[in-house]
Amino acid sequence: MTLSDQEIARASTMLPIMEIARKLQINEEDLRPYGKYIAKLPLRLIDSEKIKGKKLILVTAITPTVAGEGKTTASIGLCEGLNKIGVKTAAVLREPSLGPVFGMKGGAAGGGYSQVLPMESINLHFTGDFAAVEKSHNLLAALLDNHIHQGNSLNIDPRKIVWKRVMDMNERALRDIVIGLGGHAQGVPRESGFDITAASEVMAALCLANDLVDLKEKLGNIIVAYTYDNQPVYARELKAQGAMTALLKHTIMPNLVQTIEGNAAIIHGGPFANIAQGSNSIIATKMGLSLADYVVTEAGFASDLGGEKFLDLKCQYGSLKPDLAVIVATIRALKSHAGIPFEKLKEENVEAVKSGLENLEKHIENIKHFMLCPVVAINKFATDSEEEIKAVMQRCQELGVKVALSEGWEKGGEGCIGLAKVVQEVAESGRSNFTPLYNFEWPIEQKIETVARKIYGASDVEYSLKAKQQIKLFNKIGLDKLPICIAKTQYSLSDDPKLINKPIGFTIKIREFDIAAGAGFIIPIAGNIMRMPGLPSKPAAENIDIDAEGNITGLF
Template sequence: MLNDLQIARSVQLKPITCIADDLSIPKEYLRNYGNYIAKVSHKFLNALNTKKGKLVIVTAMTPTPAGEGKTTTSIGLSMALNKLGYRSFVTLREPSLGPVFGVKGGAAGGGYSQVLPMEEINLHFTGDIHAVSAAHNLISAMIDAHIRFGNELDIDLTRITWPRTIDMNDRALREIVVGLGGHANGYPRQDQFVITAASEIMAILCLSKDLSDLKKRIGEVVIGWSRTGKPVKVKELNAEGAAAVILKDAIDPNLVQTIESTPALIHGGPFANIAHGTNSIIATRMALGLADYVVTETGFGSDLGAEKFFDFVAPLADLKPAAVVIVATIRAMKYHGGMSLKDLGNEDIDALAKGIENLRVHIENVKKFGLPVVVALNRFASDTQQEIAFTMNCIEELGAKVSLNEAFAKGSEGAIDLAKEVVEIADESKFTPLYNWDSPLEKKIEVIAKEIYRAKEVVYSKDAVDSLKKFTKDGFSNLPIVIAKTQYSLSDDPSKLGAPSGYSFTVRDLKLSAGAGFVVAICGEIMLMPGLGKKPNAVNIDIDEDGNITGLF
């Protein structure tokens, strides 16, 4: 059987100009990056009716180390909608080099359901993530330069909250000291790195509507506090203009195509376990103006990416989701039912029955937002007929539609039934966010913890209590909440598999993202800078003298 890279290289791609012509995108809005990638100017939005298409959100049950295939399903669904005669777009996040070289590997789909060219997409692509890193680190450098030359803003060196960033997993950079080497190098202080996907600049890029909005949001970023307790903003450093200049091309979405020439916009890359977890608003709104259906993936499960999309992104961008697809696998349900990874290929109805409880919670979560749902049961070769029949019957008893998805092996043909189910339910949406932005920060956290995570109570550390008081006093209590927690459990503890409930949900601290427009609640042992494992995916990646890459999938 061919691997992902071999399948990708066997495809004859259309020139990206042909894809753009089919979409009636005028040439003046297009900037080519070779033959198969182009940037579409964000200004093209002004020429579109962005309310045209129906928005389909793809989320998942709680992910496992075995992988569930959410991106593959998103791509396959979009291709299948096209095959049914609709104009469909898929909008995705850009892969981060950290996971590509770490645990996850490539993030451009798989099998016969990929976005191409996969090698370029998984590596530097059009340089957007590098631009985010540069803009972020420019602000970091200007903070230390300002302090070195007089500190007119009276910045408290012990209360600087703006870190540095890099697009790589590197645990050694989680806590560092900068400014060593004498007076000429500045003042020594504690600092840290976060992965670029966790940068507030990444969030701002994905939430901005145009360059003016981008620059304004960067200016509102709070980088720390003065010695008198006043928040210090980027605009006081006069750094917002320069940072926006670095991002002038990154704000434009990237146009590529699927393995079956379905158009795809891939833009931005905030993680869902430490940020809001979806592609840019510009890309989604642009796709809605060009297509009948837009398939947008949100990160991880319904408790993370989907909740943040429904409670934060959708209200901010005035988006109304029409339907939700929850990706599930028999392997993942058996894992949540107590089976070990090495045994997932064995039939076990008892473990499957226990693990379906996890999927039940995700179905209930989506329905709480007034959204119709269909479960895409992603088929694996190890799934038995008895397991498939049992699972599909259980899902129907839970009150959700279900479709067996085989997009990985069959491309669009494997997702035709899923596409039909989506079309059937797409007019049933009664979408309503779960909480009101004007509620106190504690109330918003409590709603998410109890309604989505099934906790009995929320427990705050002293640091979290202090941050709550300060953010409220300084006028930030009306901002929505983005919770940073593990993706491997509905709870804040990755060891709690299945459907935990009645536990205490712990908030360790809160982080202000005033420019992006939200407050981050940091929960459990979540890290804003991942680390590489003992044998990262990087050891499998290589290149020969002809430039052929291996291991990038």
């Protein structure tokens, strides 16, 4: 009988967190324990001198499908594999959001025998980081509405307030609401709404900050509204940044946990990749590089979303230089890109695999745009045939790209030794010479069109009238030198989720912009992007239960 992820996690023997810390040469007095198996790490452990010469490995993937790619599982398995061949490696990952946990996607602690532990705690509340981000965000919203109620000395136009509230739950009923009803004492009536916490600019700022002082400055730079004469109003004008940062005093510290095989994992922050940068914090990544020789980190969705944003945005802000990128692919997902329906993905179909390889080839091309060496990891499923796997390996060899199987779900680190050896060989070869795709100083349109044409494969970019007006405003108020963080569907290289595999000849349509001046990026919006997801017809929450002894079941 096949055990569930939760059953495997529960059957695993965890080490006290101090033992994990010792593997990284962390002194006991430097730990901030959260129980027996979780600890916070103080920022003083980051050492720029120790970072020099360390290897940073980005794990990305092909375009997501309903078949799944298992990027986090592959990242953890690679970490286990590297440690098995004697390379001191830490996995540095994002924290799960309760929205996907209770919705359709499930948790984000890996799977099978490539998981981070304690799985239940990580997926449910963890150390309260998401709750603190939520409180910090909503404090700013409360101060904003109170300012308007108390006389509005900043001349804020209530129709031009852009700061909503957030909660860490899929709650479609709160996407668009009216607040301030019930009379004068209840505030000023206006339209508003909720986003999910992972979409909060506070979360994005936390993950791009270097320390508490930098975070406080970023939070002060958040634009919350515009005045009647269309001037931006910043959080610092509401004197909000100090209290907001105080709520994040402990949140800014990364969380230390362990893998099933007792290796170090640092988990911190959780911005979504289709609307924000989609990777863990700069602080966590630098913490990992200070304490281990190799860091394996993943970015949300595929190379066109989390991958591009990690490389163009996070790496430039954090002065990070990755050594290679692992592209995770599955046979089932490749067949899905060829148009094979979900119920037939388990059937052998070599020709469909070959057709779907166009999508993988585009992601290989994307990584090469950054002057990085790609390595393809085939995340193996039991239903994959030898001929199907051979087709992928043969094509990678024809392209001159290293490829290996990733069997971490079934075998843990033992199943990723071959991948680990390939990754070590490429990392130590020095063949990569990481170069961002664009310079922050470029005009907004040039940055957008560079990403659209090179990474998405678009033939053109169109801007709505509203988008053109917003570009003029950003130029006027001096925000045009910020990097871009394009919001689009994760299910296609284009902005149309129906265009699978490798679409060509399409136009990216920028309908409007959001601005994250605090976090430090402009958000061109292509297509209809949901910042507050809804629950599916059968939410995962329906399968989660707890008994009288507090044992939780149904997590995945």
